[in-house]
Amino acid sequence: MPCFSCGARQTDPIRGASPWTRGVRDETLVLVCPDCRRTHEADLDTCSTCGSVALICRLGEVECRSCGSVRPARGDGRLAASYAPGLADEVEAALARVLRRVP
Ligand SMILES: [Zn+2]
Ligand SMILES: [Zn+2]
Numbered sequence: 001m002p003c004f005s006c007g008a009r010q011t012d013p014i015r016g017a018s019p020w021t022r023g024v025r026d027e028t029l030v031l032v033c034p035d036c037r038r039t040h041e042a043d044l045d046t047c048s049t050c051g052s053v054a055l056i057c058r059l060g061e062v063e064c065r066s067c068g069s070v071r072p073a074r075g076d077g078r079l080a081a082s083y084a085p086g087l088a089d090e091v092e093a094a095l096a097r098v099l100r101r102v103p
Helices: 034-043 075-101
Strands: 021-025 028-032 055-058 061-064 070-072
Touching: 021 034, 021 055, 028 034, 028 055
Parallel strands: none
Antiparallel strands: 021 028, 055 061, 061 070
16 A cells, blocks of 8 residues: 555565554545655544544544544544434424514
8 A cells, every 4th residue: 555645655664663654534544654644644534532643444433543432434424414403403493482482
Protein backbone atom coordinates (compact mmCIF):
# COMPACT_ATOMS: atom_id res chain seq x y z
CA MET A 1 0.00 0.00 0.00
CA PRO A 2 1.54 3.36 -0.99
CA CYS A 3 1.46 6.52 1.06
CA PHE A 4 -2.04 7.98 0.85
CA SER A 5 -0.69 11.46 0.25
CA CYS A 6 2.41 11.31 -1.95
CA GLY A 7 2.04 7.77 -3.26
CA ALA A 8 5.52 6.70 -2.18
CA ARG A 9 6.00 3.00 -1.71
CA GLN A 10 6.89 1.74 1.69
CA THR A 11 10.37 0.31 1.86
CA ASP A 12 11.36 -2.17 4.47
CA PRO A 13 13.60 -0.60 7.08
CA ILE A 14 17.02 -2.14 7.36
CA ARG A 15 16.29 -2.73 10.99
CA GLY A 16 13.84 -1.68 13.61
CA ALA A 17 10.27 -0.68 13.21
CA SER A 18 9.10 1.03 10.06
CA PRO A 19 8.71 4.77 10.49
CA TRP A 20 5.56 4.55 8.40
CA THR A 21 2.37 4.79 10.30
CA ARG A 22 -1.11 3.60 9.68
CA GLY A 23 -4.01 5.92 9.87
CA VAL A 24 -7.58 6.15 8.79
CA ARG A 25 -8.80 8.51 6.13
CA ASP A 26 -12.39 8.61 4.96
CA GLU A 27 -12.76 5.54 7.13
CA THR A 28 -10.29 3.63 5.04
CA LEU A 29 -7.05 2.32 6.44
CA VAL A 30 -4.13 4.19 4.87
CA LEU A 31 -0.38 4.21 5.19
CA VAL A 32 1.47 7.43 5.81
CA CYS A 33 5.14 7.91 5.04
CA PRO A 34 7.27 9.74 7.62
CA ASP A 35 7.37 12.93 5.53
CA CYS A 36 3.65 13.12 5.01
CA ARG A 37 2.95 12.26 8.59
CA ARG A 38 4.61 15.52 9.53
CA THR A 39 2.84 17.62 6.96
CA HIS A 40 -0.42 15.84 6.24
CA GLU A 41 -1.44 14.47 9.58
CA ALA A 42 -4.39 16.86 9.53
CA ASP A 43 -5.76 14.98 6.53
CA LEU A 44 -6.26 11.88 8.60
CA ASP A 45 -9.38 11.05 10.52
CA THR A 46 -9.05 11.72 14.21
CA CYS A 47 -10.55 10.06 17.22
CA SER A 48 -13.64 11.93 18.31
CA THR A 49 -12.79 11.17 21.92
CA CYS A 50 -9.11 12.01 22.24
CA GLY A 51 -8.23 13.56 18.88
CA SER A 52 -5.53 11.01 18.14
CA VAL A 53 -4.82 9.98 14.56
CA ALA A 54 -3.73 6.53 15.74
CA LEU A 55 -6.84 4.88 14.40
CA ILE A 56 -7.34 1.52 12.84
CA CYS A 57 -10.20 0.65 10.59
CA ARG A 58 -11.56 -2.86 10.63
CA LEU A 59 -14.76 -4.61 9.76
CA GLY A 60 -17.43 -2.03 10.29
CA GLU A 61 -15.67 -0.02 12.94
CA VAL A 62 -12.89 2.41 13.60
CA GLU A 63 -10.88 1.87 16.76
CA CYS A 64 -8.62 4.38 18.45
CA ARG A 65 -5.35 2.85 19.52
CA SER A 66 -4.74 5.71 21.92
CA CYS A 67 -7.84 5.62 24.07
CA GLY A 68 -9.49 2.45 22.81
CA SER A 69 -12.76 4.04 21.81
CA VAL A 70 -14.58 2.30 19.00
CA ARG A 71 -17.10 3.84 16.66
CA PRO A 72 -18.95 2.28 13.79
CA ALA A 73 -17.35 2.98 10.43
CA ARG A 74 -19.46 5.02 8.06
CA GLY A 75 -21.87 5.34 10.94
CA ASP A 76 -21.82 9.11 11.09
CA GLY A 77 -24.18 9.52 8.17
CA ARG A 78 -26.43 6.74 9.32
CA LEU A 79 -26.48 8.08 12.86
CA ALA A 80 -27.29 11.56 11.67
CA ALA A 81 -30.02 10.20 9.46
CA SER A 82 -31.49 8.14 12.26
CA TYR A 83 -31.21 10.93 14.78
CA ALA A 84 -32.52 13.66 12.51
CA PRO A 85 -36.06 12.35 12.05
CA GLY A 86 -36.53 12.08 15.81
CA LEU A 87 -35.11 15.52 16.26
CA ALA A 88 -37.33 16.88 13.51
CA ASP A 89 -40.35 15.26 15.13
CA GLU A 90 -39.46 16.84 18.44
CA VAL A 91 -39.02 20.23 16.85
CA GLU A 92 -42.28 19.80 15.00
CA ALA A 93 -44.08 18.81 18.19
CA ALA A 94 -42.60 21.77 20.03
CA LEU A 95 -43.60 24.08 17.20
CA ALA A 96 -47.09 22.63 17.20
CA ARG A 97 -47.36 23.23 20.94
CA VAL A 98 -46.19 26.80 20.54
CA LEU A 99 -48.47 27.43 17.58
CA ARG A 100 -51.46 26.01 19.37
CA ARG A 101 -50.97 28.56 22.12
CA VAL A 102 -51.21 31.36 19.59
CA PRO A 103 -54.88 32.42 19.20
ZN1 LIG B 1 3.95 10.41 1.69
ZN1 LIG C 1 -9.00 8.15 21.08
